[in-house]
Amino acid sequence: xxxxxxxxxxTDAATGRVKMYRDNPLYFLRRSNISLYKSFLLYLYYSVxxxxxxxxxxxxxxxxxxxxxxxxxxxxxxxKNIKIGRNVHFGxxxxxxxxxxxxxxxxxWIGNDTIIGDDVMFGPEVTILSGSHNFDRTDIPxxxxxxxxxxxxxIGNDVWIGTRVIxxxxxxxxxHSILAAGAVVTKDVPEYAIVAGNPAVxxxxxxxxxx
Numbered sequence: 613x614x615x616x617x618x619x620x621x622x623t624d625a626a627t628g629r630v631k632m633y634r635d636n637p638l639y640f641l642r643r644s645n646i647s648l649y650k651s652f653l654l655y656l657y658y659s660v661x662x663x664x665x666x667x668x669x670x671x672x673x674x675x676x677x678x679x680x681x682x683x684x685x686x687x688x689x690x691x692k693n694i695k696i697g698r699n700v701h702f703g704x705x706x707x708x709x710x711x712x713x714x715x716x717x718x719x720x721w722i723g724n725d726t727i728i729g730d731d732v733m734f735g736p737e738v739t740i741l742s743g744s745h746n747f748d749r750t751d752i753p754x755x756x757x758x759x760x761x762x763x764x765x766x767i768g769n770d771v772w773i774g775t776r777v778i779x780x781x782x783x784x785x786x787x788h789s790i791l792a793a794g795a796v797v798t799k800d801v802p803e804y805a806i807v808a809g810n811p812a813v814x815x816x817x818x819x820x821x822x823x
Contacts, residue, residue: 646704657682666698725764732767735775740765742781
């Protein structure tokens, strides 16, 4: 799958510089083709629900339910019994898919075009990136070279992602694998693998057991 660009970028034909837009919600909505309904949900999520407490703080359970309800309507698809912790960011939620019984812990960043399977556990402050910047030219600033083609991240079922893991664009994480805390995952992870380090390498494989 080759996803469409998130934003319409206008490039100067003479210089190759990408037009810079002001940090204005109206520009954001116009460029990303977000419906008025989804724009309202995003406003509620980031302005209100995102700041509400997690359990076991007072009203934490109610706050998490409200946050999860909003996110499930923003994502392209969401399974049953998912949980979205406090201060989880996912941009506009475009093409984000989350499976059943998956929980995303507080302070995580989930890039657009991320596909997450069932029964996935997120530690706090996990970052999943699906996009980057062009940097081929040195005669103009990198910020004026536009975004590179986005590469979706795919995470299989029953994966444990430890605290502060970073997953780079285009990575596929196999089912039943474990990403140790602090790992920087730059390439695909096989099923049942346990990876750690920067860059992440396979330390061992989980023993397959039968029920």
